[in-house]
Amino acid sequence: MSRFQRYDGGDPLAPPVDLAGALDAIGQDVMAGYSPEHAMREFLRRGSNDQAGLDELQRQLAQRRRDILQRNNLDGTMQEVRELLDKAVLAERGQLARDITMSDEDRDFREMVLDSAWPQGGSPSTAAAVSELASYDWQSSEAREAYEEIKDLLGRELLDQRLAGMKQALEGATEEDRAAVAEMLADLNDLLEKHAAGEDTDEAFAAFMDKHGDFFPDNPQDMDELLDSLAQRAAAAQRMLNSMTEEQRRELMELSQQAFGSPQLMEQLARMDANLQALRPGEDWSGSESFEGEQGMGLGDGTGALADLAQLDQLSDQISQSYQGARLDDVDLDALAGQLGPEAAVAAKTLQELERALRDSGYLKRGSDGELRLSPKAMRQLGKALLRDVADRMSGRSGARETRTTGLAGEPSGASRRWAFGDTEPWDVSRTITNAVLRGGASPVRIQVDDIEVVETEARTQAAVALLVDTSFSMAMDGRWVPMKRTALALHQLVRSRFRGDDLQLIAFGRHAQVMEVEELTGLDARWDKGTNLHHGLLLANRFFRKHPNAQPVLLIVTDGEPTAHLEPDGEVWFSYPPHPLTIAHSVRELDAAARLGAQVTFFRLGEDPGLARFIDSMARRVDGRMVSPELDDLGAAVVGSYLGSRGPGTSYREHFGDVYGGGRGFWV
Structure with a gap:
C-alpha cells in the first residue's frame, strides 16, 4: 500500500x-x-x-x-509623529495667514501658542507639543486631520506592539472599531486574571475566541497557546522600551497618553502586560539591544524586530x-x-x-x-571505503596495470569443471562452447548456465599475516597516526572480505607491544610515551606464526624510527636513546627467528631520516626482505600491495577488489 x-x-x-x-x-x-x-x-x-x-x-x-x-533604529514612531506635527503646524500657519476675517489679536494669540508648542528651527519636546496642542482649536481642516492622525497612529502602534498587524488593520478605524478594541482588551484581561486564579475554563476560552477571534489571526487553540503568543510579543515590546534612550522612553510614555485620544487604552495595555509578566515570568522581560542604523522603525515593527532577534x-x-x-x-x-x-x-x-x-x-x-x-557494521563500511581508496591508488600507481586473467585464484591445473555459484575462476571457453553445441546444435550457439565450465586451479596457500604498526611518540607528532590506522583497517577489510582463509593479527608497538582488534586500534588515542619496542612486536608476531604452522608467514612492519626499547627477561621494558646495541641485538635476533619460520618480510619506512633508511635496509637485506618508502597517502596501497604480492603471481586487482567495485563474486563474460 x-x-x-x-x-x-x-x-x-x-x-x-x-x-x-x-x-x-x-x-x-x-x-x-x-x-x-x-x-x-x-x-x-x-x-x-x-x-x-x-x-x-x-x-x-x-x-x-x-x-x-x-x-534600523527605534525612532520611527517619534519621527512619524514629528512629521505629522510639522504638517499640522505648517497647515495651520498657512490658514492663519490667509484668514482675513480673523482679528489680529486672535491671530497673534494662535501664532504664540503654535510657537510655544512647536517653534520653528527649535528642538521642542514632541510629547509636550502633542499634549499642549490637545486643546488647541484648529482653524485648518488639514491641520486638524494631521493632528488627529497622530493620536490614531499612537493607538495603532501601541496595539501593534502587543498584537502584530493591528497598525494596518485599524487604519481608518471608526469609533465603533475602537470601542471593539477596548472591549476585547477588557475581556482579555478578565480571562488572564481568571486563569491566574485557576477559575478559567475551556468554555471561557472558547467564548472569548468566538467573540474576539478576529484580533488573533494565528488562531491559538488553547489558553497556553494564547498566553505564549501574547507573552512573547509583550516581552519583545518591553525589551524595545529597554533598548531606547531615557529621553526616548520618557517621550513615548507621555505620547502614549494621547493614543486614540484616551488614556484608557494605556491603562488596559499596562494591565495586560502585568498579567502576562506574572503568568510567563520565564520570558525575557529585562533584555535590551543596541540599534545603530538609519532606518526608523515604528513601535510595532520595532517589537517585531526584537521578537526576530529573540x-x-x-x-x-x-x-x-x-x-x-x-x-x-x-x-x-x-x-x-x-x-x-x-x-x-x-x-x-x-x-x-x-x-x-x-x-x-x-x-x-x-x-x-x-x-x-x-559498530562492527560501521567498521566494515569504513573499511570498504578505505579499501576502495587503496584500490584506486594501486590502479593508478606507476607500472601497475590491471591484467585480463580475471577470476584466477591460483595456477591452472589443466582440468575443468562445471561452474557453480560463487566460482571466480575463468571460463574454459572451448569446453563451454562444446557443451552448448552438444546440447542445442551448432547454429546458432546459445550458451546456458549449465554449459559453463571453469578452469580448475591449484589450491592457494593460506597466509598468516602479522601487521606491526609503530605507535610511538614520533608517529603521532609527525602526522602519521591516522594514515597508519587507515592502512590497518584497509588491510583488515581486504583479508576479511576477500581472503577469509588467511589469518591477520594487528600488533601495535610503542614503548611496549600488544595485539589489538581492529576496533581497538582504530579508536586508539595518540600515545606520547617514548619508545619503539620492535623487539616486543616481533616476539608477538613469531608467537602468532608458530600457532599457524601450515600457513605462509607474512610480516609487514610500518615504522618511522629505529628500535629504542626491548623487553628484559623479567618482562620489564628497557629504553635507551639513541638506540643501544643491546636493543638492536634483541630486535635482530627476533627478526632472524621470523626468517627461520619462513616469513616474507617487508619494512615500510616513514620519514626521510638517512640513518633510519640505512638501518632498515640492512635489516631487510639480512632476511631477504624488502624495504618500501611510501608517501603517507600511499601507505595503504603499499602495504596492501605487498600483502597481495605474498599471495603469489597470476592474480588481478579485479579479483582482489571485486566487492569494492561492486562486482561481487559473479563471473565476467
Whole structure:
C-alpha cells in the first residue's frame, strides 16, 4: 500500500543523505583520536562540499542579527509623529495667514501658542507639543486631520506592539472599531486574571475566541497557546522600551497618553502586560539591544524586530547543540525558514536526517559505559571505503596495470569443471562452447548456465599475516597516526572480505607491544610515551606464526624510527636513546627467528631520516626482505600491495577488489 505525505521542502529528486560520505568523515576523526559522538558533531558542524553544516547556518543567523541591528533604529514612531506635527503646524500657519476675517489679536494669540508648542528651527519636546496642542482649536481642516492622525497612529502602534498587524488593520478605524478594541482588551484581561486564579475554563476560552477571534489571526487553540503568543510579543515590546534612550522612553510614555485620544487604552495595555509578566515570568522581560542604523522603525515593527532577534538567539542555541541531550530534531525548521529562507531549512532538515540515520542505521552503537562507538557494521563500511581508496591508488600507481586473467585464484591445473555459484575462476571457453553445441546444435550457439565450465586451479596457500604498526611518540607528532590506522583497517577489510582463509593479527608497538582488534586500534588515542619496542612486536608476531604452522608467514612492519626499547627477561621494558646495541641485538635476533619460520618480510619506512633508511635496509637485506618508502597517502596501497604480492603471481586487482567495485563474486563474460 502506498503512503503519501505533505511535501516538506527541498528537491524531491535529490538523492538520499550521503551516509557513506558522512561515515568516512566521522571515521577520519575517530582515527585521529576523537570520540564517535564528538566526530559526528564535528561532521554535522562542518558539513561537506555539497551540504551546508551547522557552522554555516550559525554564520547566517549571526549575519541576519547584525543586519537587523545595523540597518534600523527605534525612532520611527517619534519621527512619524514629528512629521505629522510639522504638517499640522505648517497647515495651520498657512490658514492663519490667509484668514482675513480673523482679528489680529486672535491671530497673534494662535501664532504664540503654535510657537510655544512647536517653534520653528527649535528642538521642542514632541510629547509636550502633542499634549499642549490637545486643546488647541484648529482653524485648518488639514491641520486638524494631521493632528488627529497622530493620536490614531499612537493607538495603532501601541496595539501593534502587543498584537502584530493591528497598525494596518485599524487604519481608518471608526469609533465603533475602537470601542471593539477596548472591549476585547477588557475581556482579555478578565480571562488572564481568571486563569491566574485557576477559575478559567475551556468554555471561557472558547467564548472569548468566538467573540474576539478576529484580533488573533494565528488562531491559538488553547489558553497556553494564547498566553505564549501574547507573552512573547509583550516581552519583545518591553525589551524595545529597554533598548531606547531615557529621553526616548520618557517621550513615548507621555505620547502614549494621547493614543486614540484616551488614556484608557494605556491603562488596559499596562494591565495586560502585568498579567502576562506574572503568568510567563520565564520570558525575557529585562533584555535590551543596541540599534545603530538609519532606518526608523515604528513601535510595532520595532517589537517585531526584537521578537526576530529573540527567535534568532533561540535558533542559534538550537543549532549550537551545546546543551545537555541536544539533538538536531530540536531545530525549529519553520522558524529557520522564516528567518533565513527555505534553503537554510532544507539544509538543516538534511542534517537532521543524517544525524537520525547515523544513530538509527546501526553505525553508532552505545556501549555499556554509555559512550557511542563505531559498530562492527560501521567498521566494515569504513573499511570498504578505505579499501576502495587503496584500490584506486594501486590502479593508478606507476607500472601497475590491471591484467585480463580475471577470476584466477591460483595456477591452472589443466582440468575443468562445471561452474557453480560463487566460482571466480575463468571460463574454459572451448569446453563451454562444446557443451552448448552438444546440447542445442551448432547454429546458432546459445550458451546456458549449465554449459559453463571453469578452469580448475591449484589450491592457494593460506597466509598468516602479522601487521606491526609503530605507535610511538614520533608517529603521532609527525602526522602519521591516522594514515597508519587507515592502512590497518584497509588491510583488515581486504583479508576479511576477500581472503577469509588467511589469518591477520594487528600488533601495535610503542614503548611496549600488544595485539589489538581492529576496533581497538582504530579508536586508539595518540600515545606520547617514548619508545619503539620492535623487539616486543616481533616476539608477538613469531608467537602468532608458530600457532599457524601450515600457513605462509607474512610480516609487514610500518615504522618511522629505529628500535629504542626491548623487553628484559623479567618482562620489564628497557629504553635507551639513541638506540643501544643491546636493543638492536634483541630486535635482530627476533627478526632472524621470523626468517627461520619462513616469513616474507617487508619494512615500510616513514620519514626521510638517512640513518633510519640505512638501518632498515640492512635489516631487510639480512632476511631477504624488502624495504618500501611510501608517501603517507600511499601507505595503504603499499602495504596492501605487498600483502597481495605474498599471495603469489597470476592474480588481478579485479579479483582482489571485486566487492569494492561492486562486482561481487559473479563471473565476467
